Amino acid sequence: MFVDLVQNLAVLLVMAYVTTRVPRFGNLLNRRFSLKSDLLLGLVFGLISIFGTLSAVKTSGVLANFRDLGPAIAGLLAGPVAGGIAGLIGGAHRYLLGGITGVPCSVATVLAGLICGGFYLWKRGRPIRIWEAAAMMAGVTALHGFVITPLVLGLSEEIRQILRTVMPPMLLVNCAGIALFFFILHNLNRERQNEAEKHRIDSELRIAREIQMGMLPVPSQIGDPRFAVHAVLKPAKEVGGDLYHCFIQNDAKICLAVGDVSGKGISASLHMAITQKLLKALAQSGEEPAELLERLNRELCDGNESMMFVTLLIAFIDLESGKTVFGNGGHNPPYRIRQGGVSRMVLEPGLALGIREKEVYTNQQLCLEAGDTIFLYTDGVTEAMNGRKELFGEKRLKAVLTRLQDQEPEAICRGVLEEIAHFVGQSEPSDDITMLALRLKKAGAAGPAEIR
Amino acid sequence: MKIWSKRQKDVMILAVQGRLDAATAPLFEEQVLPMISAGDKNFLLDLAGLDYISSAALRRLLLFTKRAEDQGGRVVLLSVQSHILEILDMAGFTQLFDIFADQEEALRSF
Numbered sequence: 001m002f003v004d005l006v007q008n009l010a011v012l013l014v015m016a017y018v019t020t021r022v023p024r025f026g027n028l029l030n031r032r033f034s035l036k037s038d039l040l041l042g043l044v045f046g047l048i049s050i051f052g053t054l055s056a057v058k059t060s061g062v063l064a065n066f067r068d069l070g071p072a073i074a075g076l077l078a079g080p081v082a083g084g085i086a087g088l089i090g091g092a093h094r095y096l097l098g099g100i101t102g103v104p105c106s107v108a109t110v111l112a113g114l115i116c117g118g119f120y121l122w123k124r125g126r127p128i129r130i131w132e133a134a135a136m137m138a139g140v141t142a143l144h145g146f147v148i149t150p151l152v153l154g155l156s157e158e159i160r161q162i163l164r165t166v167m168p169p170m171l172l173v174n175c176a177g178i179a180l181f182f183f184i185l186h187n188l189n190r191e192r193q194n195e196a197e198k199h200r201i202d203s204e205l206r207i208a209r210e211i212q213m214g215m216l217p218v219p220s221q222i223g224d225p226r227f228a229v230h231a232v233l234k235p236a237k238e239v240g241g242d243l244y245h246c247f248i249q250n251d252a253k254i255c256l257a258v259g260d261v262s263g264k265g266i267s268a269s270l271h272m273a274i275t276q277k278l279l280k281a282l283a284q285s286g287e288e289p290a291e292l293l294e295r296l297n298r299e300l301c302d303g304n305e306s307m308m309f310v311t312l313l314i315a316f317i318d319l320e321s322g323k324t325v326f327g328n329g330g331h332n333p334p335y336r337i338r339q340g341g342v343s344r345m346v347l348e349p350g351l352a353l354g355i356r357e358k359e360v361y362t363n364q365q366l367c368l369e370a371g372d373t374i375f376l377y378t379d380g381v382t383e384a385m386n387g388r389k390e391l392f393g394e395k396r397l398k399a400v401l402t403r404l405q406d407q408e409p410e411a412i413c414r415g416v417l418e419e420i421a422h423f424v425g426q427s428e429p430s431d432d433i434t435m436l437a438l439r440l441k442k443a444g445a446a447g448p449a450e451i452r
Numbered sequence: 453m454k455i456w457s458k459r460q461k462d463v464m465i466l467a468v469q470g471r472l473d474a475a476t477a478p479l480f481e482e483q484v485l486p487m488i489s490a491g492d493k494n495f496l497l498d499l500a501g502l503d504y505i506s507s508a509a510l511r512r513l514l515l516f517t518k519r520a521e522d523q524g525g526r527v528v529l530l531s532v533q534s535h536i537l538e539i540l541d542m543a544g545f546t547q548l549f550d551i552f553a554d555q556e557e558a559l560r561s562f
Contacts, residue, residue: 263508264474307515311507311543330543351544355514379507389471430474431506
């Protein structure tokens with residue numbers, strides 16, 4: 001008998017569960033219902049109540065059933081209107097079937113919906129706990145068996161016999177059924193909350209990303225006939241710790257900077273924002289790169305308990321002569337792409353910024369020629385990692401730069417990115433990737449630039 | 453990443469093996485910072501088995517060194533492989549650490 005009862009209960013629970021997934025019922029645990037949805041819910045759980053009667057299991061000539069379960073659930077979910085309607089439907093159906101327990105059973109079913117609905121009102125919108133639902137179910141089932149039935153029919157030996165056979169399995173199965181139902185509902189609810197929380201964090205990160213990207217200049221918009229320049233910054237996560245800067249000074253020099261904050265993600269992005277703003281503000285002074293690094297370093301050392309550091313390479317390029325002054329705070333030296341050869345420029349490393357307050361940096365001078373391209377990057381390029389934990393490396397970078405040596409800065413950046421993507425394959429990006437490429441145009445090639 | 457520790461007089465010798473990257477750097481910090489709280493301040497980091505170090509891990513190495521120096525101690529490096537040395541050198545970190553090839557010599561420096 002138990003097995004049959006449990007089997008039918010499983011079918012009923014699936015029906016109830018599917019009902020609660022109907023979008024118009026939304027979040028059943030925390031919401032108030034309109035009258036219309038109350039009626040609808042009452043109707044559905046009334047039909048479930050009828051199913052509870054029809055699927056009853058015959059035991060020693062008596063029917064063990066869970067007709068009261070539907071109205072009780074409706075009451076607990078949406079109050080006495082829904083519970084009452086479900087009870088009336090289930091109760092009316094039972095009454096029409098007749099039999100000796102017809103009257104008490106139909107009355108008890110209506111009462112189950114109303115009492116559970118009353119409990120819903122008493123909770124004033126607080127979610128119903130699993131044990132509360134089980135206790136309510138036990139209460140209304142006991143009321144049905146031990147109060148209403150004896151009141152209507154008296155306590156003859158026949159009735160006692162019926163109650164003894166039917167009550168234990170009904171109590172057990174009803175309580176287990178409603179507990180299971182609410183357990184599923186609570187889980188569903190928690191899942192939805194987690195989803196909402198994740199969605200909220202995602203959208204905040206998206207905004208943070210927009211802010212961060214908005215801080216970066218768009219050098220390709222500069223549109224100066226004396227050079228072509230292009231920058232790419234691709235964070236490994238939504239936000240990152242890489243930065244670059246690019247601006248023209250007194251119409252004579254172009255200033256390029258590429259930097260990398262240790263680590264990645266949110267903590268690195270905060271330091272990136274600070275460094276980017278400081279660099280932008282301090283660079284207006286017109287100081288040489290080394291002095292700029294020293295001032296920036298002092299600012300970044302201030303209160304840096306977590307030892308976040310930034311590697312930063314600054315280059316001021318004279319657009320007339322090609323004379324280039326570098327200041328290097330522990331960053332990878334750039335590549336120079338010249339007709340017939342690609343080479344890594346030799347620069348003294350210098351210490352990364354944010355570590356020693358009184359650090360002294362040196363200006364290092366090199367010369368670019370018309371037609372040369374200078375390629376600045378962060379270690380996200382060379383340390384891009386594939387599934388076998390191999391690094392992209394300087395050798396591959398140099399090879400792809402050599403292949404693309406005649407291309408414009410934009411095509412070079414795009415080509416390197418494609419090469420990295422191909423190398424990395426399906427692996428997660430391991431670090432932020434930044435590239436800043438500038439080509440000094442040959443004086444003759446400037447052409448129409450003279451007409452300004 | 454694995455760390456083996458062994459004390460020699462008042463110097464804690466830590467042999468770091470494997471990769472120090474964004475994933476393992478927090479583990480490094482969790483294992484070594486408590487040693488300073490427990491009273492150790494002189495450390496010899498044996499990096500012969502270190503395959504890779506990322507910038508996130510460099511920050512934690514710096515933090516560890518700073519904490520040790522705050523207690524009046526030192527952190528020196530031993531047997532740094534050439535590709536790790538290249539990374540340290542790039543960020544200018546070789547000027548922050550004494551680097552030794554011989555353990556006896558490194559221990560004598562304390």
